[in-house]
Amino acid sequence: MASDSRSNAGVDHITTVEKMDLFEQTGERVIAVLSAGNLATTQSVISNLRQHCGTGVNDLMACGTLFDAARTVGDMLRDVLAKDSAHVAPFGDPNATFLVGGQISGEPHRLFQIFSAGNFIEAGPRNRFLQTGETKYGKPILDRTLTEDMSLRRASKVTLISFDATIRSNLSVGCPIDLLRYETGSFTSQGLTQFTNADPYWDKLCSDYSTKLTDLVASLPEPD
């Protein structure tokens, strides 16, 4: 799972925020919640989820399945929008979406996308990846190269290239990229890496990809 860090309310209100929140108990559960949309809405949902941890109600640390975790995030989103939407709408879009992925002991890893209506869908063998937010620029490279049998490291590389495409074409997405490589059954978030603009791997990946892609296009025959 990966998220960028750019938040904007117009070109003169650009800030850097975290959009990946982890709810984790080592050896038992790792739930990553990725946010997109109205920042006040997403932060309110995350803070409410944090405040409910340990209460047993709307509690991501207590739910028995990732399906229940997705429902909890969706319900919390509905609560926040019910309170805020009418007040926010005159100024802008109050809506938000989330990706909820990870693993809870007793079931395999799972991945969900929560829509602004609070309902949600799950990834599966035929829809191998889910995107939310500014999705279109980065989708072609995922459509072309992601395969189900790809290693986690190679999938991570493709994900970073997808973010690079979006960053180059759209001001609303920017570094650092938070990348969580979660190994099924590990029940730990130690695979979390942050890629800033200064990261040597990220910098070389982006420049090598760009150079080689330009060469590739040049090598293809031209129309008569």
Place this chain on the structure above:
Amino acid sequence: MASDSRSNAGVDHITTVEKMDLFEQTGERVIAVLSAGNLATTQSVISNLRQHCGTGVNDLMACGTLFDAARTVGDMLRDVLAKDSAHVAPFGDPNATFLVGGQISGEPHRLFQIFSAGNFIEAGPRNRFLQTGETKYGKPILDRTLTEDMSLRRASKVTLISFDATIRSNLSVGCPIDLLRYETGSFTSQGLTQFTNADPYWDKLCSDYSTKLTDLVASLPEPD
């Protein structure tokens, strides 16, 4: 200039239409008008423009500059929307946009984008290409590889790859692709080519690009 041929009003109303209309007098002017948005709106604008040819009013065959041609298309769009918008809005978005490009004798080739408000912008050395409609999937390859000193044939190839990216990632765009390669000063549309799914060049371009891109991604080092 290039346009696809897919029109849709939901997944069960998909049709194939022409979105590139030419207003041409050999040796004197070539004006290509590319349509996006509500099909009833765009067809009404184009039919009105055709009916005005030779009248001297809102007449693409009479205007002295491509700037005037762009204004004529924008004004016609405003007229159509003033008549139709209120009736169409309960059923869907009545809006439309256009690209207007080509050359009129006495000035260089020019390219404009007309927004649904009827106003417009022009391409220049710092914004070398304009897109409208389903633009995002195909933008990264243009951002990465289009250069001002590129040959018309190479730019045509990049344009076709950009359309391929969009076609693979989005149902609302489809073949045939109408591609107009206009040589400045030629005042003819003889560079117009149609690429269907059965076209051997287009087929090979898409499959070679896809294979080589997958190989390229595989060749790049993976994160530790």
